Amino acid sequence: MDKKVILQRLGVILAYPLAYAYVRFVFDFNDSFTVDPSSGYGYFLINLAYPVFALLFILVNELIRRGRREPGITDKETFFWYAMTFLSGLTAAFGPALELSVFAMHLCAVYSVLISNGILLGGKTSGFIPADLIHGFYVKSFAGFPNFVTDWKCFKRPDPVEGEVRAPRKNPVGLIIFIPVMLVLLIIAVSLMASIDEDIGMFFSNLFSNLENYLNELKIYEIIPRVIFAIPVCFYLYGLMSRSAKSDGEREKRVGAKLGKFIGKGKTVSATIVYIAAGVFVALYALFFIKRLAYMLGGFVGDVPEGMLVSHYAREGFFELVGIMAVNMCVYIAVILFGKTDTNGRFSVPAKILVTLLMAESIIFAVIAMSKLGLYYSIYGYTPKRILAMWATLALGFAASMTIATVHRGKPHFRAGVIFTSISYIAICVLSGVLVAIGA
Numbered sequence: 001m002d003k004k005v006i007l008q009r010l011g012v013i014l015a016y017p018l019a020y021a022y023v024r025f026v027f028d029f030n031d032s033f034t035v036d037p038s039s040g041y042g043y044f045l046i047n048l049a050y051p052v053f054a055l056l057f058i059l060v061n062e063l064i065r066r067g068r069r070e071p072g073i074t075d076k077e078t079f080f081w082y083a084m085t086f087l088s089g090l091t092a093a094f095g096p097a098l099e100l101s102v103f104a105m106h107l108c109a110v111y112s113v114l115i116s117n118g119i120l121l122g123g124k125t126s127g128f129i130p131a132d133l134i135h136g137f138y139v140k141s142f143a144g145f146p147n148f149v150t151d152w153k154c155f156k157r158p159d160p161v162e163g164e165v166r167a168p169r170k171n172p173v174g175l176i177i178f179i180p181v182m183l184v185l186l187i188i189a190v191s192l193m194a195s196i197d198e199d200i201g202m203f204f205s206n207l208f209s210n211l212e213n214y215l216n217e218l219k220i221y222e223i224i225p226r227v228i229f230a231i232p233v234c235f236y237l238y239g240l241m242s243r244s245a246k247s248d249g250e251r252e253k254r255v256g257a258k259l260g261k262f263i264g265k266g267k268t269v270s271a272t273i274v275y276i277a278a279g280v281f282v283a284l285y286a287l288f289f290i291k292r293l294a295y296m297l298g299g300f301v302g303d304v305p306e307g308m309l310v311s312h313y314a315r316e317g318f319f320e321l322v323g324i325m326a327v328n329m330c331v332y333i334a335v336i337l338f339g340k341t342d343t344n345g346r347f348s349v350p351a352k353i354l355v356t357l358l359m360a361e362s363i364i365f366a367v368i369a370m371s372k373l374g375l376y377y378s379i380y381g382y383t384p385k386r387i388l389a390m391w392a393t394l395a396l397g398f399a400a401s402m403t404i405a406t407v408h409r410g411k412p413h414f415r416a417g418v419i420f421t422s423i424s425y426i427a428i429c430v431l432s433g434v435l436v437a438i439g440a
Contacts, residue, residue: 144239
């Protein structure tokens with residue numbers, strides 16, 4: 001039998017078990033899927049449910065992909081996003097935020113399907129990543145709903161070659177009818193024998209009683225809803241993988257080109273207005289620095305204003321500083337979406353200077369925010385929220401530095417930002433787990 005046909009069949013067969021695992025592991029998690037490697041040094045449970053599902057997801061996607069596409073070597077980007085999917089699931093238990101890790105696992109899983117099949121709108125990881133995720137979560141998956149039914153044709157026997165004589169195909173309908181009929185007749189026969197012989201009646205009474213107890217221990221009342229709910233999940237997951245595997249990427253290229261043209265048409269705001277708008281932000285932050293410089297730099301030397309608690313000083317303004325950094329990134333996005341550029345799509349010198357100053361101020365905000373967080377951490381110790389805040393500040397600071405590189409080099413560094421954000425999140429989760437394990 002052709003190897004591709006075998007892989008196609010395995011993909012179809014494993015689609016429903018994958019969906020059931022999703023419903024069981026992700027939506028119906030309990031402590032039975034955890035192990036404790038902490039050896040008494042701290043409360044440190046590793047949740048096996050999410051990484052197990054991630055591995056199953058990767059396996060089924062590879063089976064479907066290799067069964068529906070031309071054979072080829074899995075590239076390093078696909079391996080990277082498979083690893084991110086698995087690690088995001090692995091960090092769900094010991095990371096600083098369970099919900100964020102599970103959400104990240106979903107994003108990485110869908111993105112890994114798209115990138116493994118080479119159907120990204122930008123051809124690679126780019127600024128179109130939000131559109132790529134929407135494309136995967138909604139377009140490919142829901143449009144691929146019928147694929148779980150139509151792809152069962154891979155079990156159909158190939159047409160016979162000339163001169164080949166085959167045995168007639170067995171009719172499965174007969175088997176479907178035969179088994180229930182025989183079960184009904186067996187029950188009738190057992191009932192009749194039990195009414196004649198008391199020992200036989202007692203035997204079957206004990207047998208069915210034990211069977212009832214076994215089914216109660218299995219919690220069949222919980223299994224049945226999962227079995228039913230796993231059906232639409234199966235159609236969704238298989239639809240995403242199958243439709244992506246059957247795509248040649250041409251449609252995605254056309255959509256990406258149209259999005260590029262649409263964004264280009266929005267660049268109608270004159271350079272003067274862009275300079276004034278960006279300059280207002282730059283000047284505003286400069287005045288803010290001058291007025292609050294001594295107060296904000298206190299975190300570096302532990303100099304807290306008189307009469308103020310350290311905890312209050314460390315918290316005050318931290319989230320506002322992080323919010324300002326996020327606003328600055330939105331300002332930059334608005335500039336590149338609406339501001340006019342030259343014929344090569346590059347920024348003018350004044351625009352480069354203003355964006356550089358704006359992002360440099362964001363980096364300064366990140367450093368100040370980290371100093372406040374470091375002061376708070378040094379006194380009050382570890383909590384998941386504090387380490388998560390540290391990661392968000394670091395990610396925004398890195399994004400600001402990549403923006404400066406993009407403006408001056410004329411080459412987008414979005415991929416570097418995405419990779420850094422993903423890897424740094426995994427690293428911060430591992431650090432969080434270590435701190436919990438040692439009882440920090």
